[in-house]
Amino acid sequence: MTFDATLLLSPRASSADEGAIIRMSQKTRDLRAKGHDIVALTIGEPDFATPENIRNAAKQALDEGFTHYAPVAGIPELREAIAEKLQAENGLDYQAANVVLANGTKQAINNAVLSLIGPGDEAIVLAPYWVSYEGSVKLAGGKCVAVHSSVAENYKPPIERIAAAITPATKLIFLNSPANPSGAVWSRAELEALAVEVRKHPRLMVLSDEIYEYILFDGEMVSFGSLPGMLERTITLNGFSKGFAMTGWRLGYAAGPLPVAQAMGRMQSIISAGANMFVQKAAVAALKGPRGEVERMRATYQRRRDMVLASLRAIKGVAIGPIPGTFYAFPDVSAFLGKRVGNHVIDTTDQLCDWLLEVHGLTLVPGTAFAAPGSIRLSFAASEADIEKAMARLRAALAQLAG
Numbered sequence: 001m002t003f004d005a006t007l008l009l010s011p012r013a014s015s016a017d018e019g020a021i022i023r024m025s026q027k028t029r030d031l032r033a034k035g036h037d038i039v040a041l042t043i044g045e046p047d048f049a050t051p052e053n054i055r056n057a058a059k060q061a062l063d064e065g066f067t068h069y070a071p072v073a074g075i076p077e078l079r080e081a082i083a084e085k086l087q088a089e090n091g092l093d094y095q096a097a098n099v100v101l102a103n104g105t106k107q108a109i110n111n112a113v114l115s116l117i118g119p120g121d122e123a124i125v126l127a128p129y130w131v132s133y134e135g136s137v138k139l140a141g142g143k144c145v146a147v148h149s150s151v152a153e154n155y156k157p158p159i160e161r162i163a164a165a166i167t168p169a170t171k172l173i174f175l176n177s178p179a180n181p182s183g184a185v186w187s188r189a190e191l192e193a194l195a196v197e198v199r200k201h202p203r204l205m206v207l208s209d210e211i212y213e214y215i216l217f218d219g220e221m222v223s224f225g226s227l228p229g230m231l232e233r234t235i236t237l238n239g240f241s242k243g244f245a246m247t248g249w250r251l252g253y254a255a256g257p258l259p260v261a262q263a264m265g266r267m268q269s270i271i272s273a274g275a276n277m278f279v280q281k282a283a284v285a286a287l288k289g290p291r292g293e294v295e296r297m298r299a300t301y302q303r304r305r306d307m308v309l310a311s312l313r314a315i316k317g318v319a320i321g322p323i324p325g326t327f328y329a330f331p332d333v334s335a336f337l338g339k340r341v342g343n344h345v346i347d348t349t350d351q352l353c354d355w356l357l358e359v360h361g362l363t364l365v366p367g368t369a370f371a372a373p374g375s376i377r378l379s380f381a382a383s384e385a386d387i388e389k390a391m392a393r394l395r396a397a398l399a400q401l402a403g
């Protein structure tokens with residue numbers, strides 16, 4: 001009998017999906033390797049260098065010997081700086097002991113989910129949502145329950161729809177404002193209405209992913225945990241990847257009530273021990289240093305947001321709402337589905353994105369990756385020249401479908 005390692009894979013490994021973003025990125029690389037001219041608005045990653053003061057702080061930390069294991073929950077200096085930031089900027093009354101660092105916000109989310117969710121537990125995700133949430137919940141053995149909303153609702157479901165999805169098994173609601181992929185931002189009034197619902201359910205917590213907080217164009221950043229009585233009911237997630245352009249540095253954090261923080265520390269200990277030591281020193285500089293670069297990047301995204309919105313609004317049949325935050329646009333293109341090109345019909349946004357890539361040299365992400373199959377995601381964390389080229393290709397392609 002021959003050995004087949006696939007037969008040894010655990011159910012968790014077998015059910016983990018690498019996702020459409022990675023698949024589209026790979027296809028783009030393959031086509032580029034064959035010499036095709038492709039514009040990719042695929043990846044949610046700032047196209048800016050990490051600000052100089054942060055890079056210098058990392059170099060200094062390396063030279064000073066901060067190259068050993070860090071304490072599991074993070075270095076006290078950074079946990080304190082984060083608690084101060086959360087108090088001063090977000091109105092969240094956390095202490096250093098409530099904060100647990102991780103190698104990326106993604107890992108912080110996994111620490112939080114593994115701390116609360118087990119077999120039989122449910123977590124509510126608000127579609128369109130960032131796919132990784134589902135991956136984390138599945139990894140923990142739990143089940144995701146999706147609550148859908150449309151572009152006409154600005155991708156924020158009415159609270160009654162969320163309330164209707166809560167069962168005795170619901171332990172977590174994922175909230176992401178500003179949101180990937182929709183760019184939606186929840187207002188204080190909307191969050192207060194959600195808090196009213198949370199108060200009715202004593203076993204329920206909200207996981208508030210605030211990683212895009214510095215990429216905000218309109219409205220106000222409100223942290224869910226700052227609402228009356230909600231600090232104890234919230235795990236606040238944030239990190240350095242987006243606002244400080246530090247995706248490759250891998251540093252994020254979760255803050256929550258002490259028993260949850262301690263459990264998240266245990267998860268962090270089992271999975272990787274303390275997060276990268278010299279990156280934590282650099283993160284202190286990020287939080288305490290000047291914010292001019294962060295603001296400059298935000299203002300640049302805002303100009304690009306205006307470009308993308310104007311282009312999308314000019315294409316008949318595309319439905320797009322406002323984009324108050326993030327560097328994503330998530331237009332609904334369902335009006336273009338079911339149309340024939342040549343001798344085949346484009347029925348889904350997966351097929352549409354494959355066609356855009358193969359025929360028009362444009363990589364976008366199908367909405368199926370975010371549980372919203374009628375839409376496509378464009379990332380405008382890209383140069384203005386690339387955005388212009390991409391919008392011209394999209395316009396030409398959709399005109400061909402409409403005609």
Ligand SMILES: Cc1ncc(COP(=O)(O)O)c(C=O)c1O
Pocket residue numbers: 044103104105106107130176179180209211239240241247251252
């Ligand atoms: C909503 C959301 N949360 C978390 C993350 C993960 O960030 P990190 O790079 O810190 O792991 C991302 C990255 O794309 C994201 O879009």
